[in-house]
Amino acid sequence: MSKPVVSIWGPLPGAQPAAAGTDPWDTKWELRDGTAWVFYSSSDQMAVRRPVILADGFAMGGSNGHVLYDGLENGDYPFISTLRENGFDVILLGFENRSASIIDNAGVAIECIRRTIADREGNAPLAVGGFSMGGMVTRYALAKMERQKEDHQTATYLSYDTPHRGAWLPLGVQAFAHFVKDKWGDTNPLLSLYSDLVNSPAARQMLRWHVATAAEVTLDVADGQDRERTEFLAALDRLGGWPLRPRLLGVANGTGTGIGNSIPADDTAIAAHGPKTTAQLRTQGQGKQTVAQIAQARQSPITINTTGFPELDGAPGGLFPKAPLLEDAANFGMAAVLAALVNGQKAELTHNTSTFVPTVSAVASAHIDDHTALYAKVNPEESDLHDLLCATSNEGHTVMTSDLGQWIVAKLREA
Missing domain, CATH: 3.40.50.1820 (Alpha/Beta hydrolase fold, catalytic domain)
Structure with a gap:
């Protein structure tokens, strides 16, 4: 994939800026x-x-x-x-x-x-x-x-x-980002990065559906606007x-x-099974669906449920940008990175990116x-x-x- 004009991620914590060289502008x-x-x-x-x-x-x-x-x-x-x-x-x-x-x-x-x-x-x-x-x-x-x-x-x-x-970011990805920040965000800046990005003013204004916290929720397609x-x-x-x-x-x-982009609906995107957290995130489908199950070790899972949503992840549109400094992780991929950082072992990642706009x-x-x-x-x-x-x-x-x-x-x- 060619590089985007706009990098969603910006400078990651701890990243060293490259030498600017000669300014190309007048x-x-x-x-x-x-x-x-x-x-x-x-x-x-x-x-x-x-x-x-x-x-x-x-x-x-x-x-x-x-x-x-x-x-x-x-x-x-x-x-x-x-x-x-x-x-x-x-x-x-x-x-x-x-x-x-x-x-x-x-x-x-x-x-x-x-x-x-x-x-x-x-x-x-x-x-x-x-x-x-x-x-x-x-x-x-x-x-x-x-x-x-x-x-x-x-x-x-x-x-x-x-x-x-409006833009689209999978609801399970949003919830998992907040979950990781709440539980372990004080141990590593990267564990708070995605949650902070999702909850920023501009993201709340652009996302058609927004999840602000890692809490049990059932959303109808007509709900969820911040x-x-x-x-x-x-x-x-x-x-x-x-x-x-x-x-x-x-x-x-x-x-x-x-x-569309051939990403199937209601398919496993991430499966994380580790000593600190487990997560099952699925691509968005129609009808009634559990798009995410998230849990801290030995605790009951939080579920994110949807009703009546379109198949948004596979829809025609611009794909969510990748983060070159994080092994080209995109939206689902970033959730897998967070799970790996928490658990100390890789998560199973089936789908890295999805439709963003x-x-x-x-x-x-x-x-x-x-x-x-x-x-x-x-x-x-x-x-x-x-x-x-x-x-x-x-x-x-x-x-x-x-x-x-x-x-x-x-x-x-x-x-």
Whole structure:
């Protein structure tokens, strides 16, 4: 799998940062609670002329300009240099805290838009968007500016595998992360990392279903939305839901054909049997199902039960990113890592990753609660976006591909 633009994991505790080397950007703007790295299209420039603002996504800690640039430029498609060759000035927007509230980071995006307009030479309109959560941040920012009658001078909004209709993280994985932190989190920072990530403000706002603690629970498909998500969606709705002035573009790292990733429903994903904890986590299926049984040694298990959920793990969509510093563990894989750290022996891992942002969420065409819609062919006429493109296969979340990158560049040239 190619490396994603956005690393969900960020710097892991104890990890040593790689040497940065030469900065690839032309200048850097320090913003309140964020940073913008600016790449001019021409070496003779002292100001932006045709600006494209692209916001970083959800992860641990703060944005790293080198990492963000590397994911965009040194993968399958050299996105930044292609934009520059076509006369665009690229502004990569980073956040001091990528797991902070989307609304708070929208303030950083608004500051960046204002700075861009003030710095711009000429009157070419802006293109503004982002990757994953960055698409939600900029969507909110543009809508808020319009609501406040502030001219954002943006002709194009762009989202890249953004969870417009919510993201998915298996409920058993969430519960197990909290269980491990509660029991052993004070012994090793890694044992608290995943739980803290799941319970961060941005995760609560993006996840369609959220589990905050390791407690016995039975969820119907209509339940499980965190209050922070409910309040965020209400705030977005008060702004009109979307910015009205720009053309709305979006791409998905999942297929638009309805073909999933072949992960079977209601199948064992992790089996851990050790001296301190046992865990049985299963992929999400339909009907009534026990998706997780978790226990401390010689104690009764906690069960996580669901009713009426779609087969979300195998659905078309962008796959949950892997953590290179943890042997490419993804969501189920990270739960296996936690179990191994606690027990001192490996867990049985059948499925490492699963769908993170379903295609219909990334292109805002249907709700992910509906199994039929989740696996149906995308109908562009049902999307809130004006134009969209889906990947030809289910790829890693925010992976920059030639197909998606070329389409974006072509659409920006049309503006």
